[in-house]
Amino acid sequence: MHYNFDEVVDRSQNYAAKFEEAVLHYGTNNVIPLWIADMDFRTAPCIVDAIKARADQGIFGYTWRTPKYFESVANWQQKRNGWLPDVDRMAFAPGVVPGMRMMLTMFTQPGDKVIIQQPVYHPFADVVNNTGRELVVSPLKRDENGYYTMDYADFEKKAQGAKYFILCNPHNPVGRAWTKEELRKVGEICVRLGVRIISDEIHSDLMLDGHKHVCMASVSPEIAAITTTCIAPSKTFNLAGLQSSTIVFDDVERKDAYVAELKKMDIARNNCFSLVATMAAYEHGEPWLDELLVYLSGNMRFIREFCAARLPELKPNTPEATYLCWIDARALGMGDEELKKFCVEKAGVAFGEGAEFGFGGSGFLRLNAACPRVTIEKALTQMEKAVHSR
Ligand SMILES: Cc1ncc(COP(=O)(O)O)c(C=O)c1O
Incomplete structure (x- = not known):
């Protein structure tokens, strides 16, 4: 691997919607934000270089x-x-x-x-x-x-x-x-x-x-x-x-x-x-993307294995594409509002709310897996604790 997708990048000065706007959607930004679909990875160096070179021209x-x-x-x-x-x-x-x-x-x-x-x-x-x-x-x-x-x-x-x-x-x-x-x-x-x-x-x-x-x-x-x-x-x-x-x-x-x-x-x-x-x-950007896809597949596997071993109440799918994992959380037996409140307040995790996706979404969570594996592990561990101490 040439690129380090395990690196946790500090987005606190990034004006990131996933943190700042979490307040609007979840009432707090003190959550692990796994909702909106952007990535917590630095983009390909070739893109950063192109933008820097353009910025260095100083004329916009x-x-x-x-x-x-x-x-x-x-x-x-x-x-x-x-x-x-x-x-x-x-x-x-x-x-x-x-x-x-x-x-x-x-x-x-x-x-x-x-x-x-x-x-x-x-x-x-x-x-x-x-x-x-x-x-x-x-x-x-x-x-x-x-x-x-x-x-x-x-x-x-x-x-x-x-x-x-x-x-x-x-x-x-x-x-x-x-x-x-x-x-x-x-x-x-x-x-x-x-x-x-x-x-x-x-x-x-x-x-x-x-x-x-x-x-x-x-x-x-x-x-x-x-x-x-x-x-x-x-x-x-x-x-x-x-x-x-x-x-x-x-x-x-x-x-x-x-x-x-x-x-x-x-x-x-x-x-x-x-x-x-x-x-x-x-x-x-192709070499970067090819490595990213391997990392994302690893994240999806990690989610499945974690849930199977420690959190069987959540049933993640196996996506063929996207960095979004669709999780059946109906075994928790909660209504949609209750589920959202539980994830945010008890587990400190903001998932995409299944009900927002319309018919067939109720009782599901969407997890954005485009982040370092350690972030997913932390979020799922917090969910595990919350679910098992109900
Ligand atoms: C299927 C799909 N279409 C469009 C978008 C958003 O596209 P844009 O930001 O270019 O409007 C998203 C973002 O998550 C998406 O998942």
């Missing part, structure tokens, strides 16, 4: 996006996923969620149906509800081993008349890396019913234990023709604070309309640091 004026920028995004996709997206259909977004919100506002009407599969990253429901569109939920199916699959019959029934399907690929929080066959099945339903797809692939670089990411737009030409893909280096390289993502549109007309809207709001440019950081990440 308006930034022009060199063609190399989207080329680096395209080349990365080809190298990692075997999918070469068209740079002419790429556009900048200050984040995946704001990009999604803009697409819904621009390409659907109030009251139009948008379908999602819960439990899922809760801003999917929020963007639909907050834009006055009608939220349609097709629940995922969960087997007794905690393995999730899509319910195609339910999806087909509910997707009738929907304008968009927001797909989480791979899936946060249940950790599925959807296979080509699964994507084909749900994609063909969308083709048949005339439902366009927004495929959120923000976690697609975080593939664990040899699982391969399949880009929805690579499944078939028919599916590619209705699929807009959202990608970003933010989860992969811990750059969420730089706020830059890429949207690969299904056609040039929609891309042009979207970019025109970005320009009207004067948010079409990268900031100077996200520009160099993204290129550095995609051009030179």
Whole structure:
């Protein structure tokens, strides 16, 4: 290992949302914060160097996006996923969620149906509800081993008349890396019913234990023709604070309309640091990422072994992708508010609250495992003590 993911980095002067905003969500920041999805690891040195070199120039004026920028995004996709997206259909977004919100506002009407599969990253429901569109939920199916699959019959029934399907690929929080066959099945339903797809692939670089990411737009030409893909280096390289993502549109007309809207709001440019950081990440960050993935798999294994041996009341899943572990805590027999209060007040740990992820999330916890193993060990040991002294 060249990189030390065991190092505990002091984030107290980092203005980190996971500490500062914990007060808003959990009533205290005196907790181990395993909720919001960013990493406690220093990013790849090549990215830090690129940002430092840019900072040393001392001029932070308006930034022009060199063609190399989207080329680096395209080349990365080809190298990692075997999918070469068209740079002419790429556009900048200050984040995946704001990009999604803009697409819904621009390409659907109030009251139009948008379908999602819960439990899922809760801003999917929020963007639909907050834009006055009608939220349609097709629940995922969960087997007794905690393995999730899509319910195609339910999806087909509910997707009738929907304008968009927001797909989480791979899936946060249940950790599925959807296979080509699964994507084909749900994609063909969308083709048949005339439902366009927004495929959120923000976690697609975080593939664990040899699982391969399949880009929805690579499944078939028919599916590619209705699929807009959202990608970003933010989860992969811990750059969420730089706020830059890429949207690969299904056609040039929609891309042009979207970019025109970005320009009207004067948010079409990268900031100077996200520009160099993204290129550095995609051009030179691969060795760092490959080591990170090994470390993350080790963290997931540690969680499973710890819970099996010392905390059987918590049943963690085995995520195929993402750094998020989805834990079934229903054996504790608590309601959602009680569970949250218990974790925060008795164990001193802030997990993501399962209920926030919608249908099927009640009684679950989401643990962000992108931190040194010692942090996870401390959090689980505190949980163990709290649970066994109830
Ligand atoms: C599936 C998914 N999409 C989007 C985001 C957030 O993206 P952004 O910060 O670019 O809006 C997250 C963050 O956790 C996520 O898990």
